[in-house]
Amino acid sequence: MQExxxxxxxxxxxxxxxxxxxxxxxxxxxxxxxxxxGAKMLIDEDENRTGMISGGCLESDVAEVAKQVIESGxxxxxxxxxxxxLVWGLGLGCPGKVEIYIEPVS
Amino acid sequence: MAKQSxxxxxxxxxEAEKACVLATILQTESPLxxxxxxxxFISSEGVTIGDLGDKTINAKIIALANQKxxxxxxxxxxxxFVLSDQQEISIFIDVYIxxxxxxxxxxxxxxxxxxxxxxxxxxxxxxxxxxxxxxxEERFPGAKIIxxxxxxxxxxxxxxxxxxxxxxxxxxxxxxxxxxxxxNSQAPYVGLLGPRSRxxxxxxxxxxxxxxxxxxxxxxxxxxxxLDIGASSPEEIAISILAEIIxxxxxxxxxxxxxxxxIHNK
Numbered sequence: 001m002q003e004x005x006x007x008x009x010x011x012x013x014x015x016x017x018x019x020x021x022x023x024x025x026x027x028x029x030x031x032x033x034x035x036x037x038g039a040k041m042l043i044d045e046d047e048n049r050t051g052m053i054s055g056g057c058l059e060s061d062v063a064e065v066a067k068q069v070i071e072s073g074x075x076x077x078x079x080x081x082x083x084x085x086l087v088w089g090l091g092l093g094c095p096g097k098v099e100i101y102i103e104p105v106s
Numbered sequence: 107m108a109k110q111s112x113x114x115x116x117x118x119x120x121e122a123e124k125a126c127v128l129a130t131i132l133q134t135e136s137p138l139x140x141x142x143x144x145x146x147f148i149s150s151e152g153v154t155i156g157d158l159g160d161k162t163i164n165a166k167i168i169a170l171a172n173q174k175x176x177x178x179x180x181x182x183x184x185x186x187f188v189l190s191d192q193q194e195i196s197i198f199i200d201v202y203i204x205x206x207x208x209x210x211x212x213x214x215x216x217x218x219x220x221x222x223x224x225x226x227x228x229x230x231x232x233x234x235x236x237x238x239x240x241x242x243e244e245r246f247p248g249a250k251i252i253x254x255x256x257x258x259x260x261x262x263x264x265x266x267x268x269x270x271x272x273x274x275x276x277x278x279x280x281x282x283x284x285x286x287x288x289x290n291s292q293a294p295y296v297g298l299l300g301p302r303s304r305x306x307x308x309x310x311x312x313x314x315x316x317x318x319x320x321x322x323x324x325x326x327x328x329x330x331x332x333l334d335i336g337a338s339s340p341e342e343i344a345i346s347i348l349a350e351i352i353x354x355x356x357x358x359x360x361x362x363x364x365x366x367x368x369i370h371n372k
Contacts, residue, residue: 003228005205005228008117008120008121012117027132027196032369036181036370037182038181038201075132076134101198
């Protein structure tokens with residue numbers, strides 16, 4: 001699929017039906033990462049997810065943050081350092097650092 | 107009707123598959139008053155909508171966006187600026203580049219996996235063949251169908267500088283006529299199915315008709331087509347062809363990543 005094509009469609013749809021959502025975008029990458037700057041995931045208020053911002057390592061955490069973002073209306077900029085032992089301890093195995101901006105859309 | 111906002115203009119542009127940039131200030135201090143605070147949209151036609159809250163920054167971002175839109179393979183990235191009050195702001199420059207086009211000449215059985223994979227890769231895919239029985243939407247779901255022979259090419263088939271071409275008519279004369287048409291276009295890639303001897307035979311025949319191609323034109327001709335993966339079934343050949351197209355589109359050379367220091371281009 002063309003990069004983000006499904007996210008753009010979902011974004012247009014949520015705006016059309018005025019469903020509250022949060023848009024997560026990879027804004028900085030240090031080292032290696034499965035998805036590069038500009039990769040997006042849309043999370044709506046029913047927690048439906050569209051798109052990928054990593055190889056499956058970060059989606060669940062970002063979706064949790066998205067819930068707060070939808071509620072508070074305040075964007076979050078979150079750095080994921082995947083070299084950290086904690087993350088390795090979870091067996092994720094995606095080295096590199098990725099910064100993700102999660103903003104409300106309505 | 108209310109004036110279109112930067113975010114809406116960006117989404118509309120992306121949906122219309124037009125190149126554009128959305129610049130967003132990465133701010134996390136307070137709730138967004140609306141979607142528009144700290145955003146700017148820049149279209150490839152020079153339209154700008156929105157405001158980043160500082161004249162100098164606006165100008166810098168517009169210049170940067172225009173530069174990105176003129177690059178062959180621009181990268182989205184975050185830039186950090188220092189404001190006059192020494193405060194730092196980070197702005198994410200999100201570059202949208204529409205998908206490239208792929209035109210397949212020849213609607214034979216072996217074109218089906220090529221078109222299928224191309225559609226699933228998100229390329230805007232077109233199949234050109236005069237045989238309506240073969241060249242149908244049932245056989246090529248998701249692809250645009252142009253039923254025409256060589257006489258209709260000029261009128262019906264549009265080739266730009268982001269249109270990739272595959273010539274696979276399985277017919278010497280048709281391939282020859284097609285080559286003449288597609289090599290005289292801006293297409294960055296013309297892949298020709300078949301062995302080198304067949305290609306040389308066609309180029310020689312064209313030469314006898316007084317049609318000679320420049321080095322530049324011939325440098326865009328890829329024949330035999332595809333990456334060297336030993337492909338033999340139509341499906342394997344389709345992967346070999348599309349892998350070559352992806353490599354050229356991304357400015358890579360193909361081959362194994364085994365032991366490579368970088369996966370993505372630096």
